[in-house]
Amino acid sequence: MKARGFWSKSRIVEACLIGTSFLLVGAVCLWLSLKDKSAANTADISLKGERLYSLTLDHQEEIDIPSDHGHILVDVDVGKIAVKSSPCPSQYCVHQGYKSHEGESIICAYEGLSITLRSVGGVEVIHV
Numbered sequence: 001m002k003a004r005g006f007w008s009k010s011r012i013v014e015a016c017l018i019g020t021s022f023l024l025v026g027a028v029c030l031w032l033s034l035k036d037k038s039a040a041n042t043a044d045i046s047l048k049g050e051r052l053y054s055l056t057l058d059h060q061e062e063i064d065i066p067s068d069h070g071h072i073l074v075d076v077d078v079g080k081i082a083v084k085s086s087p088c089p090s091q092y093c094v095h096q097g098y099k100s101h102e103g104e105s106i107i108c109a110y111e112g113l114s115i116t117l118r119s120v121g122g123v124e125v126i127h128v
């Protein structure tokens with residue numbers, strides 16, 4: 001038992017320790033990146049620059065907004081909001097799906113609709 005292979009017991013332990021520390025660093029980085037985006041609790045809905053609604057995301061609701069080319073259906077849920085249907089040709093706003101973090105927004109340029117998420121009360125995150 002003089003010559004030990006490269007993967008001796010101590011080397012395996014060492015490799016495991018290095019691997020674990022990399023995992024820890026990764027987990028901390030992930031946690032920090034998620035922490036920066038705090039959950040929104042309020043959504044402002046504007047049409048052509050005019051604010052129509054300012055609602056809290058604590059209930060389920062479907063909002064019908066008459067626009068130039070038909071109706072925009074906005075789906076409100078607890079902690080999230082989405083454009084369910086829109087008469088715009090690209091459907092880009094619909095494909096954006098649900099948004100739930102403060103600072104995020106859904107824009108429909110064709111109809112002039114904008115939904116902006118923000119967080120009211122609690123700890124405010126200040127972005128410089």
Ligand SMILES: [Zn+2]
Pocket residue numbers: 086088090091092093094107108109110111
């Ligand atoms: Zn659209």
